[in-house]
Amino acid sequence: MCTMIAENAPITGSGKGTSGWIKINKVNVSYDHPTHMTIEHALNIDFVNEAQGLGARVAVELTRESARQLVDLIGAALERGAEVDGPEVVATG
Amino acid sequence: MYTTDMYEGMIAETNTIQGHGGDVINAYVARPMGPGPYPGMVLAHHMPGWDEWYREATRKFAHHGYVTICPDLYHRTGHGTPDDVAARVRSEGGIADDQAVGDLAAAMDYVRSLPNSSGKVGGFGTCSGGRHVLLAASQVEGFDAIVDCWGGRVVMPESSLTPKTPVAPIDYTAGLSCPVLGLFGEEDSSPSPEQVAIHEEALKRHGKEYEFHMYPEAGHGFFYYDRAVYCQEQAVDGWDKTFAFLRKHLA
Numbered sequence: 001m002c003t004m005i006a007e008n009a010p011i012t013g014s015g016k017g018t019s020g021w022i023k024i025n026k027v028n029v030s031y032d033h034p035t036h037m038t039i040e041h042a043l044n045i046d047f048v049n050e051a052q053g054l055g056a057r058v059a060v061e062l063t064r065e066s067a068r069q070l071v072d073l074i075g076a077a078l079e080r081g082a083e084v085d086g087p088e089v090v091a092t093g
Numbered sequence: 094m095y096t097t098d099m100y101e102g103m104i105a106e107t108n109t110i111q112g113h114g115g116d117v118i119n120a121y122v123a124r125p126m127g128p129g130p131y132p133g134m135v136l137a138h139h140m141p142g143w144d145e146w147y148r149e150a151t152r153k154f155a156h157h158g159y160v161t162i163c164p165d166l167y168h169r170t171g172h173g174t175p176d177d178v179a180a181r182v183r184s185e186g187g188i189a190d191d192q193a194v195g196d197l198a199a200a201m202d203y204v205r206s207l208p209n210s211s212g213k214v215g216g217f218g219t220c221s222g223g224r225h226v227l228l229a230a231s232q233v234e235g236f237d238a239i240v241d242c243w244g245g246r247v248v249m250p251e252s253s254l255t256p257k258t259p260v261a262p263i264d265y266t267a268g269l270s271c272p273v274l275g276l277f278g279e280e281d282s283s284p285s286p287e288q289v290a291i292h293e294e295a296l297k298r299h300g301k302e303y304e305f306h307m308y309p310e311a312g313h314g315f316f317y318y319d320r321a322v323y324c325q326e327q328a329v330d331g332w333d334k335t336f337a338f339l340r341k342h343l344a
Contacts, residue, residue, distance in 0.1 A: 004187045046184060
């Protein structure tokens, strides 16, 4: 099915897409049909810069287990980063 | 039925039609070459977008003698590779039902207006396209038969209704204006066999003509030869049932 489960938020960062590095200003997260993975539903993450067109996208499709693992890893890395830079990580864009 | 002594040819090309709200949108059109008259088919593409599978399907229907149109239901989102366009639509929670219905109705009018049209027009869709073609045939007069392949979210709890999908398709059943063929997989989670049974009950209650087939050992998208979900035996039978159903109702 198409779940239509989609979340998004403005973010700050850079990503490497098909045409090289791009500034990222939004992340789209969905739990729905993936394009490349051969499972019915995946946790799909698209880092995008909408002003640069539909192709300005860095895409990742993950199994649910992998997505959970990624969440844990991000949390762990941020915890360790807080020990270095203090409790709040400031994005530099 | 095709035999080897028959001439065969088709023209397949991108065209434009005036869709919902008067917007000009792209549509892929495949026409058998010949005087006709030919019945028409409107294809509602799936969530992965206006992609290669749907272009092939458009030509497949033309090969079987149908003037076939597949409008780009994601046209308003912009242009790029089909997966980039579909990713944007996915991030926006899909397209609005009334927009899809409007585009499919316009596509139906377009094929019916062609000089070699027989006047009969059917619809076909898979995944979200199955749902959209069912919605179109329930809200717009003019379809003579439709094929809903595993369209999910026909039965929707009130909590899942949104401004884009304000009414569950099953609640439009009274307005369904043509026979429907439904092809489903027993291992699909949406529509689940239980949801298909609820839909079937609604069709019965409203006295609608329908033909439902529930395939064992098949999940969502079992026609898609390029996906792991492909089920050869069920897909071949499903295509046979599709063309038999269309011959019966669009001849």
